[in-house]
Each structure stands twice: as structure tokens, then as C-alpha cells.
Amino acid sequence: MTDLQKGEEAHEAKARLLIVDDEESMRYYLKRTLRRHHYQVETAESGEEAIRLVEEQPVDLALVDLMMPGVDGLGVLKKFREIDPEALVILMTGYGTISTAVESMRGGAFDYITKPFETEELLLLLDRALAQRATLRENRELREIIDNRRAYAGLIGQSRSMRSIFQTIDLVRESTSTVLISGESGTGKELVARAIHFNSTERRGAFVPLNCAALPETLFESELFGHRKGAFTGASKNKLGLIERANGGTLFLDEISEIPLASQAKLLRFLQEREFLPLGGVEAKRVDVRIIAASNRDLGLEVETGGFRQDLFFRLNVVPILIPPLRERREDVPILASHFLEQFARSRKKVAKAFANEAMIALSNHDWPGNVRELENTIERLLVLHDEKPVLGPEDLPEQIQGKIQPRFAVKQDVGSFREAQQLFERDYLTEVLRQAKGNISQAARIAGLSRPNLHRRVSDAGLDPNDFRQV
Ligand SMILES: Nc1ncnc2c1ncn2[C@@H]1O[C@H](COP(=O)(O)OP(=O)(O)OP(=O)(O)O)[C@@H](O)[C@H]1O
Ligand SMILES: [Mg+2]
Structure with a gap:
């Protein structure tokens, strides 16, 4: 990796801020100042624009003017917290009255700052907010990891077959190899999938399950790949696909034998290229996702009877794990x-x-x-x-x-x-x-x-x- 790339990465790691203010001079000043302090900064000139931006891509912290025409600061705050209950919002007020301050705190704002303020005061406040958020996140992640890592996500067994499953889990957990878990209903397929994901120290993203049997063909693709606003009737906003939610983590495709034939082709393409197109989208997206599939039917047999594509089966069956029935x-x-x-x-x-x-x-x-x-x-x-x-x-x-x-x-x-x-x-x-x-x-x-x-x-x-x- 070149130094330049490293530098870019370090920059990328810096928090993404959104400034929402109808006053152009304020947006300009904040953007310049905060960029100089290595924040990634985006701006919006109205509450409406801010909401659109955040729906598209969440930010780490929003600095929002209280008094704006249209959707005001409190409105933005409310909407942001609906989109993400942990959204971090700091309100800027020119009035600084106790009542608005109290109201904003009650609405879930991290804090408020009274205009005009010193740059130093703002920087300190940002630091404090982001540090607190990091601590909360780490704690939650830790709890989740501890809960799940303890004895392989709670997976238990001492039989020879279970011991060999534990070995396989150890072998694959740090890789991104696709895993296909088969076994009768109730043998612990999902638990094995969780054990693989949660025992991995590398994969810090989410474990995202999708039950392929529960979705009709049309919904399947929009759930998996997401869609753009207007891609079909009823697609009133952009929606993130599960595959993107699993970025850096694991997508668990449960009951994979039930995936409609038409969607099998799309999934195969994703597995080959590691790229996908949201419904109605024009640009392919890349993600780093480990796929774990599970089936209580014999997929090999499904291939023979024509219910499952052979090429997809081969792509999925990189690391097979077979869980024997309890008897x-x-x-x-x-x-x-x-x-x-x-x-x-x-x-x-x-x-x-x-x-x-x-x-x-x-x-x-x-x-x-x-x-x-x-x-x-x-x-x-x-x-x-x-x-x-x-x-x-x-x-x-x-x-x-x-x-x-x-x-x-x-x-x-x-x-x-x-x-x-x-x-x-x-x-x-x-x-x-x-x-x-x-x-x-x-x-x-x-x-x-x-x-x-x-x-x-x-x-x-x-x-x-x-x-x-x-x-x-
Ligand atoms: N080895 C195990 N140790 C501890 N708990 C287990 C084990 N195997 C299964 N379980 C528990 O049994 C239940 C069923 O397991 P799980 O949901 O993983 O099965 P499954 O194979 O995915 O079943 P289905 O095919 O019906 O979806 C869960 O509550 C799970 O926690
Ligand atoms: Mg299951």
C-alpha cells in the first residue's frame, strides 16, 4: 500500500459531518473550518435537503441550525432520530433560550451551541460527542461479541461430528470463503453460521439473515440488492439492500434452495463479480461480504432435478458443512x-x-x-x-x-x-x-x-x- 493510499484511508476514517444551515456564510465558514480539522463535511441549505441526504447515506454527526424556514432544526432532529435512533445531532441556536434548549435535549439532541461561538468551543463539543458515540458503540459491539463468542455463539457439542464442525469454524472464520451449511431442520444451521461470523475478529460488520423462502421473486431482489426511488410502483424512496447492510460482515442466506430460479442468476452474478446493481440503479456497487448459505434440503439433489442451478451450487459449496441429525x-x-x-x-x-x-x-x-x-x-x-x-x-x-x-x-x-x-x-x-x-x-x-x-x-x-x- 502506498503512503498516499494510507493517507486517504486515514482521512476516510475521520468522521462525516453534515452542516445544515440556511445561511450561506455560516455553511461556508463551518465547512472550511471543519475540513481544515480533517473532518469530512457535507452541507445542506434546508431541513428538507438534509433529510434527503441522510436517507441516502447516514452521517456520523449533524450540526443543525435551529431556526430555518420549512423544516426547522427540531424537525430535522426528529426525522434523523427516526431514520437512525442513534443519530448524533448538535443544534445551533441564535437565541439560546432555555426552552428551546430543553426541548432539543428532550428530542434527543446531543447538545446545543449558541451562535456566535468560538471555533475552539465547537471543536471540543464535536470531540466530546464523537467520543461518547464511539464508546457506546464499542460497548455494544463488545457485549455482542462476548455474548456470541462465548463458546461459539452458544454452539455446543462434543460428538466427533460437532468437534469437526468446530475445527472447520476455526479454519474459515477469518476468511471470506463462501460456506454452505446443510442439515435437517433444527440441527443448528443458523447457530453455526453465527458462530462463524461472531468468532471472526476480522469481520466487524453485521450478521444479516435473509430467509429466501419467505419472499416472492420480485421482493427477493429488492430486499437483497436494494432499489432506487421510482424503480417500480411503490418504490417511494431509495432502499439499501441487505447485501449492503452486510458490508464488512456476513450475509446469511437461509433456505437457499427456495430462491426463485430467476434470482439465482442474479445471485450467481454477484458471487462471481462481487458487484451488484440495485433495482433501477445505473451504477454497479461493490461490497465486501461473506456469504453463508443454509439448506435443509440436499442441494446436490435439487441440482439433479433441475430446481437449482448447478453453477450456483458450485459457487456456494466452497466450504461445505454438514450437520448430522441429533439421532x-x-x-x-x-x-x-x-x-x-x-x-x-x-x-x-x-x-x-x-x-x-x-x-x-x-x-x-x-x-x-x-x-x-x-x-x-x-x-x-x-x-x-x-x-x-x-x-x-x-x-x-x-x-x-x-x-x-x-x-x-x-x-x-x-x-x-x-x-x-x-x-x-x-x-x-x-x-x-x-x-x-x-x-x-x-x-x-x-x-x-x-x-x-x-x-x-x-x-x-x-x-x-x-x-x-x-x-x-
Ligand atoms: N449445537 C447446538 N448447541 C446449542 N444450541 C443449539 C445447537 N444446535 C441448535 N441449537 C438451538 O436449537 C435451535 C434451532 O437451531 P437453528 O435455528 O440454528 O436450526 P436450523 O438448522 O437453522 O433449523 P431450520 O432449518 O428449521 O431453520 C436454536 O434455538 C438453537 O439455538
Ligand atoms: Mg434456520
């Missing part, structure tokens, strides 16, 4: 079941419950036609139905699952490490001890032949709460 990786059931148990308990601010051994075996032996989603729903329902029970036994399970109780390890399954088996045993054991002691720690310690502190530590390590056993 083919039963060793994931216990860990998923415990995870959901904990998750629901947390969201309802309760202490997590446990499954008795036989219940866990029955869950593992069930076939789960709805896969992980069905397991998740089943457990949520169990918790609602058996709110008072700390330990769920096989008798609490739905009938069709109860029938699946068989001796442990009767089904060929991954037995897990010694440590995991020990943890499982300890939890079951302590649950039974607490139940007999009705949650009384001293009594439980006596039954178990452990010291009180030792028992207490083991109980909390196992995620159990003696209080849960008190009323039983």
Missing part, C-alpha cells in the same frame, strides 16, 4: 439438555435443576425428529410443567420419550472422559443426598460422610442449590 450424535444430548436446563433456569432467575440418570438415558435414546430445536422446546415445557421439582425423573418426560429407558450405555455412544463420568455421578449422588436431607447441609454432610465445607463446595461446584430441596 446420529446421541452423545450430544446430555450436554445439550443440561445446557438448556441451565439457560432456562437463568432466564427465569431460578437455580438450575438436574435430570435423574434414567431421564437422561431416555432423552439420549429418543430419536428427536425435530433435532436440537425439539430437544430445546421439550426441556422448556418440562420446566414449566414441573416448576417445583429440583430433579426431573423419567416419569416427568413426555410419554413417547419415557418409553426409551434402557440401561446406561446400551446404545453405542461416546461414554465421555472419566472426569465427565465422575462429574455426572457426583451431581446425581449429591442430588439424592440433598433430597434425603431436605436441603439441610449439616444433615447432608452426615449422610455423605463429608465435612460441611467440603460438601458445600461440591454441591456448589455441581451447580446445585440446597434451597431447591427444602420444601420437598
Whole structure:
């Protein structure tokens, strides 16, 4: 990269400001001053023009005169906040009365500045506003990243197939290779897509999902590529396509097998050229987007029967990820079941419950036609139905699952490490001890032949709460 390019990039990183003032001398002065301080500056001479500009392309901060003919400063403020609830607006007022100031702050202005002002005063105010916005954004991004990055966006599994999926995620997350995820409904395709996106440190843009099955052909293209005002009846303003919203990030094309044939050609063209034309547009746009597609149908088969273009299939199938149904990786059931148990308990601010051994075996032996989603729903329902029970036994399970109780390890399954088996045993054991002691720690310690502190530590390590056993 040349120094010139670097310089341009640094300049590009500087905030984009919009000055809205009906007074030409003011626009001229502000534009010159702020450009000298390396801001990117655009101007508008009326509220209406400002709104048009911002609808077209958002700015980082708008400096808006309060008193203007037509749409005034407060009107612009209101409209900007409608377009972007985080829009940063500073109002300029020649009157500086308390009432307008209060009103503008209530309307969501960052601050106001009274004309005439010193350049220095304005620069400080801009700095403060942009810094605060950056902090808010970073915080939100961090929260999102932490939430999602923790254990691969919450993706869980220890079976061999899931372990190999984790490996693939690690391999592709920093690249922009197209990924095609296949698997039955409810196997976790969207979650895998999110894991790829949110575990990437490079891709800071958004994760934008589009369900291809939910859209008729005409809407599909305008959703994906956007449209210009007047491109078709009903296109009353310019609209940004999802592909652009995903710039720097990931576009998730869910149920890709359902995309209309006509649109397949357009999508293929985009994948080849990395360029697209909004409906009614004249100039092709370039974006840097990673595409992840998902399907619960066998796309290869769809190609054979003519429902899906072969060339598009090849373009999508660069990195294939196949998620097997849950019944083919039963060793994931216990860990998923415990995870959901904990998750629901947390969201309802309760202490997590446990499954008795036989219940866990029955869950593992069930076939789960709805896969992980069905397991998740089943457990949520169990918790609602058996709110008072700390330990769920096989008798609490739905009938069709109860029938699946068989001796442990009767089904060929991954037995897990010694440590995991020990943890499982300890939890079951302590649950039974607490139940007999009705949650009384001293009594439980006596039954178990452990010291009180030792028992207490083991109980909390196992995620159990003696209080849960008190009323039983
Ligand atoms: N390995 C997993 N770990 C944790 N949760 C999972 C896992 N797999 C799936 N889930 C959960 O199961 C539910 C279904 O997953 P997801 O929506 O990703 O499935 P899908 O394959 O996209 O299904 P569909 O084809 O019906 O859209 C979600 O709530 C998801 O969080
Ligand atoms: Mg899905």
C-alpha cells in the first residue's frame, strides 16, 4: 500500500459531518473550518435537503441550525432520530433560550451551541460527542461479541461430528470463503453460521439473515440488492439492500434452495463479480461480504432435478458443512439438555435443576425428529410443567420419550472422559443426598460422610442449590 493510499484511508476514517444551515456564510465558514480539522463535511441549505441526504447515506454527526424556514432544526432532529435512533445531532441556536434548549435535549439532541461561538468551543463539543458515540458503540459491539463468542455463539457439542464442525469454524472464520451449511431442520444451521461470523475478529460488520423462502421473486431482489426511488410502483424512496447492510460482515442466506430460479442468476452474478446493481440503479456497487448459505434440503439433489442451478451450487459449496441429525450424535444430548436446563433456569432467575440418570438415558435414546430445536422446546415445557421439582425423573418426560429407558450405555455412544463420568455421578449422588436431607447441609454432610465445607463446595461446584430441596 502506498503512503498516499494510507493517507486517504486515514482521512476516510475521520468522521462525516453534515452542516445544515440556511445561511450561506455560516455553511461556508463551518465547512472550511471543519475540513481544515480533517473532518469530512457535507452541507445542506434546508431541513428538507438534509433529510434527503441522510436517507441516502447516514452521517456520523449533524450540526443543525435551529431556526430555518420549512423544516426547522427540531424537525430535522426528529426525522434523523427516526431514520437512525442513534443519530448524533448538535443544534445551533441564535437565541439560546432555555426552552428551546430543553426541548432539543428532550428530542434527543446531543447538545446545543449558541451562535456566535468560538471555533475552539465547537471543536471540543464535536470531540466530546464523537467520543461518547464511539464508546457506546464499542460497548455494544463488545457485549455482542462476548455474548456470541462465548463458546461459539452458544454452539455446543462434543460428538466427533460437532468437534469437526468446530475445527472447520476455526479454519474459515477469518476468511471470506463462501460456506454452505446443510442439515435437517433444527440441527443448528443458523447457530453455526453465527458462530462463524461472531468468532471472526476480522469481520466487524453485521450478521444479516435473509430467509429466501419467505419472499416472492420480485421482493427477493429488492430486499437483497436494494432499489432506487421510482424503480417500480411503490418504490417511494431509495432502499439499501441487505447485501449492503452486510458490508464488512456476513450475509446469511437461509433456505437457499427456495430462491426463485430467476434470482439465482442474479445471485450467481454477484458471487462471481462481487458487484451488484440495485433495482433501477445505473451504477454497479461493490461490497465486501461473506456469504453463508443454509439448506435443509440436499442441494446436490435439487441440482439433479433441475430446481437449482448447478453453477450456483458450485459457487456456494466452497466450504461445505454438514450437520448430522441429533439421532446420529446421541452423545450430544446430555450436554445439550443440561445446557438448556441451565439457560432456562437463568432466564427465569431460578437455580438450575438436574435430570435423574434414567431421564437422561431416555432423552439420549429418543430419536428427536425435530433435532436440537425439539430437544430445546421439550426441556422448556418440562420446566414449566414441573416448576417445583429440583430433579426431573423419567416419569416427568413426555410419554413417547419415557418409553426409551434402557440401561446406561446400551446404545453405542461416546461414554465421555472419566472426569465427565465422575462429574455426572457426583451431581446425581449429591442430588439424592440433598433430597434425603431436605436441603439441610449439616444433615447432608452426615449422610455423605463429608465435612460441611467440603460438601458445600461440591454441591456448589455441581451447580446445585440446597434451597431447591427444602420444601420437598
Ligand atoms: N449445537 C447446538 N448447541 C446449542 N444450541 C443449539 C445447537 N444446535 C441448535 N441449537 C438451538 O436449537 C435451535 C434451532 O437451531 P437453528 O435455528 O440454528 O436450526 P436450523 O438448522 O437453522 O433449523 P431450520 O432449518 O428449521 O431453520 C436454536 O434455538 C438453537 O439455538
Ligand atoms: Mg434456520
